[in-house]
Amino acid sequence: MLSRRLLFALPLLPLAAACQSHEASARASASTTSAPPSPPDPARARWAALLADREKLRPLHERSGPPKPGEWRHEHPETGQTFEEYARSRPTVPTPERRTLVVQPLGPFDEAQAKVLALATDYLGHYFGLPTRRAESIPLSAVPTSAKRVHPTWGGKQILSQWVIDALLGPKLPADAAALIAFTTEDLWPGGGWNFVFGQADLHKRVGVWSLHRYGDPSKGEGAFKETLRRALKVAVHETGHMFSLEHCTAYRCVQAGINSLEEEDRSPLWACPECVTKIVWATKADHIPRYEKLAAFCKETALSEEAAFFERSIAALRADT
Ligand SMILES: [Zn+2]
Numbered sequence: 001m002l003s004r005r006l007l008f009a010l011p012l013l014p015l016a017a018a019c020q021s022h023e024a025s026a027r028a029s030a031s032t033t034s035a036p037p038s039p040p041d042p043a044r045a046r047w048a049a050l051l052a053d054r055e056k057l058r059p060l061h062e063r064s065g066p067p068k069p070g071e072w073r074h075e076h077p078e079t080g081q082t083f084e085e086y087a088r089s090r091p092t093v094p095t096p097e098r099r100t101l102v103v104q105p106l107g108p109f110d111e112a113q114a115k116v117l118a119l120a121t122d123y124l125g126h127y128f129g130l131p132t133r134r135a136e137s138i139p140l141s142a143v144p145t146s147a148k149r150v151h152p153t154w155g156g157k158q159i160l161s162q163w164v165i166d167a168l169l170g171p172k173l174p175a176d177a178a179a180l181i182a183f184t185t186e187d188l189w190p191g192g193g194w195n196f197v198f199g200q201a202d203l204h205k206r207v208g209v210w211s212l213h214r215y216g217d218p219s220k221g222e223g224a225f226k227e228t229l230r231r232a233l234k235v236a237v238h239e240t241g242h243m244f245s246l247e248h249c250t251a252y253r254c255v256q257a258g259i260n261s262l263e264e265e266d267r268s269p270l271w272a273c274p275e276c277v278t279k280i281v282w283a284t285k286a287d288h289i290p291r292y293e294k295l296a297a298f299c300k301e302t303a304l305s306e307e308a309a310f311f312e313r314s315i316a317a318l319r320a321d322t
C-alpha cells in the first residue's frame with residue numbers, strides 16, 4: 001500500500017469500451033429499421049448486469065468517514081474514482097495475450113514466509129480470476145548499491161522500490177503477463193522524502209513490488225501467521241489493483257483505499273467495495289459469484305473467518321431477488 005502511483009493523472013476519455021459498443025448497436029438498429037429486431041448487444045447487457053449487481057452489493061459496505069490525522073486520506077487528499085470513471089479512463093487490463101499474473105520472488109524467504117507467498121499467489125489468482133505463475137527467484141546480489149540504502153534515522157537496510165519497478169521488472173515483463181509482481185521480505189522505500197513503503201505499483205506498466213518486511217514474523221505461531229497472511233493478501237490485491245489502473249478508493253472502507261500505517265492497514269478490510277469490485281470483474285471479465293465462492297473457500301481454509309463470512313453474504317446478496 002502507500003503506493004506512490006506513477007502517471008496518476010489518468011486522462012478521462014469520452015467513451016468507455018462498453019459505451020462504444022452501446023453506441024455502435026444504436027447506430028446499427030437505426031439504419032435497419034425494417035429488419036427484424038437484432039439480439040441484445042452482449043456488452044450492453046453485461047454493463048447493465050454489472051450496474052445492477054453493484055446496487056445489490058452496496059448495502060453490505062460501509063462508507064468511509066472523514067479521515068483522521070495521520071490517515072492516508074488526511075495526508076493525501078484524493079478525489080476517488082467510480083466504476084464509470086474507471087471504465088472511461090482506458091485502464092490497463094488483462095488481454096487475451098496477457099492473462100497471467102506472474103509473481104517474482106526477490107531475495108530470501110524462510111519457510112513460513114514462503115508459505116505466505118504461495119498463499120498470496122493463490123489468492124491473487126482467485127481475486128482477479130486469472131492464472132498465476134511463479135518466476136525464478138532473483139537474489140539480492142542483483143540489486144546494485146545505487147538502489148540500496150541504510151535508513152538515516154533508524155539504520156535499517158532498504159531497497160529502492162522505484163528501481164525494482166523501472167530497472168528490474170520493466171525489462172523483464174513476460175509476453176503473457178497481465179502483471180509482473182515482485183514480492184520480497186526486504187524493506188522498501190520509494191525515493192526522496194519517504195521513510196518506507198509497503199508496496200508500489202505502476203498504473204500502466206503492469207509492474208509492481210510489495211514487501212513482507214513490516215508484516216510481522218509468520219513463523220511465531222498460528223496467530224502471527226494469520227496476521228501476516230491477512231496483511232500480505234491486502235497489499236497483494238491492492239498493488240495488483242493499481243497495476244490494472246485502479247486508483248485509490250475514497251468512498252468506502254475498501255482494500256483499494258490508501259494506507260499510511262500498519263494500524264490503518266489492520267483497520268481496512270480485505271474486500272473491495274461495490275465500486276472497486278465492479279472495476280475488477282469488468283476488467284478481468286470475471287463473474288461475481290464464482291469469484292466470491294473461491295475467495296470464501298480460500299478464507300475458510302486459512303481460518304480467515306470474518307472474510308469468509310463477508311464473501312458468503314456477498315453471494316447471498318447477489319442471488320437475492322430485487
Ligand atoms: Zn495504493
Ligand SMILES: [Zn+2]
Binds near residue numbers: 249253276
Ligand atoms: Zn473501493
